[in-house]
Amino acid sequence: MAQETAWDAEVDLLVAGAGPGGMAAALVGAMEGLDVMVCEKSGQIGGTAATSAGTLWIPGNTQSRRAGYDDSPEKAETYMDALVGGAPGESRGRDLRGVYLATGPTAIDYYDTKTDVTFLACGRHPDYKPNMAGAAITGRAIVPAPFDGRLLGEDFRLVRPPIGEFMIFGGMMVGKDDIPRLIGRFRSVANFAHAARLLLRYLSDRVKHPRGTRIVMGNALVARLFYSLRKRKVPVRLDTAIRAILREDGRADGRVVGAVLDSAGRTLRVRARKGVVLATGGFAHNKEFRSAFMPQPTPVHSLACDSDTGDGLTLARGIGARIDGEGHRGGAFWTPVSVTRKAAGWKGLFPHLSLDRAKPGLIAVNAAGRRFVNEGASYHDFVEAMFESHRTVPTMPAWLVCDAAFVAKYGLGVVHPGTTNLKPHEASGYLTTAPTLEELARKIGVDAAGLADSVRRHNGFALTGSDLDFGKGDTELNRFNGDPGHGPNPCLKPIETAPFVAVAVWPAEIACSAGLATDVDGQVLDENGRVIGGLYACGNDMASVMAGTYPGPGTTLGPALVFAYRVAMHAAGRSDAAGGLGAGRDAGAERAAAAR
Template sequence: MHQALRDLRADYDLIVLGAGGAGMAAALFAALDGLRVLLVERTEYLGGTTAFSAATTWIPNTLHAGEGDSPAQAAEFLDHAVGNHASRALRQAFLEAGPQAIARLEAETEVKFRARPLHPDYIQEIPGATLRGRALEPLPFDGRRLGALFPLLRPPIPEFTILGGMMVDRDDIGHLLGLRKSWRSARHALGLLARHAADRLRHPRGTRLVMGNALVGRLLHELARRGVTILTETKTEALIREGGRVTGLQLRQHATQQQVGTRRGVVLATGGFGRHPARRAAMLHAPTPAHSPAAPGHTGEMHDLALAIGARYGEGGMDNAFWAPVSTRIRADGSTAVFPHFVLDRGKPGTVAVNAAGRRFVNEATSYHLFARAMFASHATVPTIPCFLIADAAALRKYGLGMVRPGGRGLAPYLADGYLVEAPSVPALAAKLGVDAEGLAQTVAAMNRYAETGEDPEFGRGSTAYHRANGDAAQRPNPNLGPIATPPFYALRLLPGDIGAATGLVTDADAQVLDEANRPIGGLYAVGNDMHSIMGGAYPGPGITIGPGITFGFLAARHAARGGQA
């Protein structure tokens, strides 16, 4: 139930700060255990960055896993991917509790998942990698079931919707593109369009929710069913302690201030340090990225309060953040669209990414995290921020490029504002971009040779199942390599964007925040990006933030429900 601060009870069993996926999951698990729960969100919307995302949830060996995996194989995979960059004990806790968390959601709530037939781990080259079963996705959800709560749901990134707020997932995109090619696709696509038309008569956007909005919508529906109290636009100004234990909070909602007590503790799920002005500059790579595609609530202010009472940040990770290349464009309302380039274009045939020397610096089909990290590494010697993602006309028509949708129509606005750069030849494109013309010509010529042979001797593009899954299966001999030969030629600028914090507060296996002496700070938990990532700054598979977020939300709630006993 959504309330105003002035109407709150004096105390609750558990208070969760932050209503992203991890925080909402922690609140739901606590409610399932019979606790009276308060969920506090500082922004006007619920869902955090989860609502923007695909909500892929990486948890091995759940009831959706099927055959071909085991706890030992998953542990071996993480040992190789993460190594000593994070606690093995916490990884083991995740592997044991994750399937329990999903099983409980599936059995007791309408938070439902499925595994896709092919959804590979990102790092296929190491032992223990799998092609399917670990990455779960939420089932679509009818937002109309939320009733008056629907407007609280954070809308998706507009550039990931069509027709004024219609959400589509990867299956929908395939059907929409194949509308004229098969009756099955036509029926699916026309059903979507009819539903959306009906929605727009009553709602400001579509109510058929997929991906992150589906997960958040399902969580919100269950929280409402169980009477969890929800506050939005509410800031935490102080942690209240008695006898060394967190026993309450000082909250502010607009002009109203109020203290609220808690019997079992506070769960920090505020999204990490990413938008903290001082820590952003100190903890992210230089040059400090100007843009993030993450939701706006992760100010890091709760870290200031936690560190002041003895909490500490984790150390030894490969990186302090998770990354994706992004492109930006000013919207009609003056806001900046920050578009993350996850899988839709970089690994497709007929594309290449280059630095200012016109040279490749990365396998374009690698994970978005590794792509952006390679930008920083290359920039140390050759200007690579921004880098340039280049496609020929055939590739742009077939796959789109960033915010430019497949089909090749409607390019004029993108060309007019400079988001998309067009030229009749490769040398002319180099001149427009300020890229070394000879270097770019040599790079494109090499890519055209690789398209013929099907092998990329420089970076191995198309050499793993993960690469190929994001290519074009119809392209031969390599689904990730195609000629860059059909004029005109196009490019857009990519920047590194942080998509979430990897460094966070040190916790134990029950998500209790630990002090400098490795002792739990009574009544204080951290989950999601507030918790130091069990992945140690590596990004080994899709959904490695949401999966642990849900799992440690489950563990924190269980620990609190047991009165602080493991």
Template sequence: MSTGDREVDLVVLGAGAGGMTAALTAATLGLEVVLLEKAAVAGGTTAISAGSVWVPNSRHGQPDDSVERARTYLQATVGDRLRPELCEAFLARGPEMVAYLEDKSEVRFRAYAHHPDYLATAAGATLRGRVLEAVPFDGRRLGRDLALLRRPLPEFTLFGGMMVDRIDIGHLLNANRSFRSFRHALGLLGRYGLDRLRWPRGTRLVMGNALAGRLLFSVLQSGVELCTGTAVSGLIETGGRIDGVVLPGGRRLLARRGVVLATGGFSRHPELRRRLLPEPVAEHTPLVESVTGDGVDLGLGAGGRLGEGHASASFWAPMSIRRRPDGSTAVFPHFVLDRGKPGLIAVDRTGRRFLNEATTYHLFGQAMHAANRERPCIPCFFVCDHPFVLKYGLGMVRPRGLNLAGAVADGYLTRADSVADLARALGIDPAALEDTVARNNRYAADGVDPEFGKGGDAYQRNLGDPAHGPNPCLGPIAAPPYYAIRVRPGDIGASVGLVTDADARVLDAAGRPVPGLYACGNDMDSMMAGIYPGPGITIGPAMTFGWVAARHAARSNAGA
């Protein structure tokens, strides 16, 4: 070892959910761990996400679920692309990971009360129990280290920094009709007001920020050395084994047990983005700026290989784009809050619907690309009327139209007094859009969508409005003024990554493990192979295989 070199047990690259899980697990097993994060803050894309974690049969699951049922569901949805060894490892180790973290750290989960698997009609699908979220976390416990946690997207907060989850949104919308909701809303506002007297943001963390916050707190408590703002320029290989990394300035950090790649995948890698994503290559993504494929490049340079045969190289969602007051670009993913609600349709640039608006966001993104090959569909348009915006909001516009005027003024929303005028403003044939709206209104009255079957399964109905009938996803568009926003497909995470075995070891072209090199998260080739069977199918496997990698490294002989 040269003068100036340092040696530890394990080096982990990337402080998202997968990387922090790997580092935390290794530390609780007694290893000396350094966690390196290129960005100035920790949390990765997890911190700005909904934070859902798909892990079947955890201690929070339903009694009627089973490994066999979950396996059946994955086989039915991922099909021949499913790698059995990864599937079996995930189904066996995922529940163990959840229990381990809850027993050994401040990570706490709860199951959504009702959250169907996305492909709800497939064999083995369930209505609840597989989708976990982090219990809200008090960010004040981080103290000064709260500044190390990546903030949520501004568009996912209220009043400049108050985070809310689905439960909170329900109470806020119902606050004038229920004393219980009023009390809940008052508590949120009071807590946030007190927070802002001392903190630059709200400290009640929910969704992905809660998960990242709990992991960060636990990582720091466990003795992991976290180095933010630290890029790695290369891996160190000795005798065919990866045993460290090269730091800025040429310093070497040696790792007796190996290196874990968890840098977030290829999504912002310029070359791989052009090579792997469909045309037209998505211009915008909500992923954090640091996911430039560093881990993938390092793994390929060490002899690893990229996965093949995916249904899609990335996972997708419909996105709307808006310029923020500070000049930055807001990229808003339309996951659950608007597109499945009654009274909204998506139309292409000929004024016709082209899909079931309540389908999964991944299938929505794919449908835009598919339709665009036949007629102009990127961007497409979400169309609705005034009562819809007031009740449900639209993208970055809040319910009750609190910021509606500004969104119209800056061009995020297009408004018109008639459907024909709205069509003209969008460059659509007025007669075509009027016919599409009229069809929707007939379908809403009957509760049946004969064209695309909107509201036809449990997942879609969960996106809708349960208080609306006869179909919670179908409603009229009939009360002026009318509104539209432009929506584009955006990638929300890589599916293609470094091929690994069931121990998360990176494999070379011959299928042999690269000694000392592990990958998890989006640096690892997804076991879902470009299919999106449920919420959290990136974070759940990321954390599971981060846990698996750390345990394998802890069992390995240092330097062997």
């Protein structure tokens, strides 16, 4: 595109996208003295992260070490090497991972001490491949501190809310730690007091606000970033999309010097003296990229924000940037979801992350009625097993099968624990019940003999406490999400009391792994591996350092905030202070220099 001679605005750093990656890059840039502008395609901030659990995977983080949990980036590097293995492009990928692990604690300390984006240690939260060398049970996961949305005033309405299935009473957020205290509110004075405080706060909030203002998880993360930007008077232009990237003098090899924005129908040419940051959320709703990078048949469901249509990747590719899809396995990070149904035909998605699959008394089966996975595996590994099973037996959807007693005790998807009347959920089409396993198989369309045999075999394992087929309950992760009060295996219990229940689950991505190739400072690379000066990427627009694997909780948000930090420090001329290998150079060059 020819260089425009007139500018409607000039800044140091222009950030496209107000998700966590984009807002973090803008925040660090502003803290380092840059004049920053954020443009966001949608009418709210937060992107997909606003609906997430908000966990960050940061090995060796200060918050956990301070709480007494020992860990180091070096141990995590051993784990990542074992997990990723010899994937294509592994040399550069290992360099990026090394920089990520080395920079992570420094970046988080920067946010935690200099801004309102503060974090808490999770304590025990196992890595998702706990039996691999270098894996940890504690110390790597952190979460944002809860946030009081009232601090944002009227701007609280600009924070994208969580999915409805993650709120109760139509607008009250609850964290994972709140759930057992709410369920057991009549079991102790402490539980009752906690539940009462939450409810009274929520009722007070609804007088002035569209939802509760005590916000947790990913919603707290994006709200804290937004609040920090507001305090530093960084402009965030909503309903403003990036439409073109401008290069110096219009040359194909020129440095990126700005961008064309579409702001409510008005075209704006914005000069960016230090660079343009692409953080538009990845390609989740771009049919071309889904077909190119995801497994076939291409999954139809996505938990990503509707506005994540691959804008950053499309524009960068148009000026010669390389999209890195090689070695990213299924091209995304996955979770099984069930389809919820509301009034007037509205449908939603409930992610089956950790609350039901590992509990005792549930199995997952394919169309042959056969188990195909350790049900307590991570959500990402569960879906990868769905893809593998689907090669030979229809497994999209798969079916979670249990009995009504299980649902009453643990819940199932959107059905809360304590529910005994399943008729409304069956009438809506969310789940299926039957008095016998044979009738259940007929209703859901799976092989009756196969299902009966799978349940019989599972029930035998439950009695002995050992799952000889898939090892459910054998790993720390399984047991962490199981029922510690149930024995001999906290993840196994017979399925034997009618009525029997099934809910369909489908694969859906929570984030993209394939994305723009970058160096260690988030500078976008062209097809020949050369830096495109002035163009950066972070968040889901950047190809993930995890290469389609899922080491532990926070696999997407950890890199988003760490590389946002590196991007901004590089744009500010401070990459030497960012920490980690490379200090603004390719880590491979570091090793070569050391060898000399």
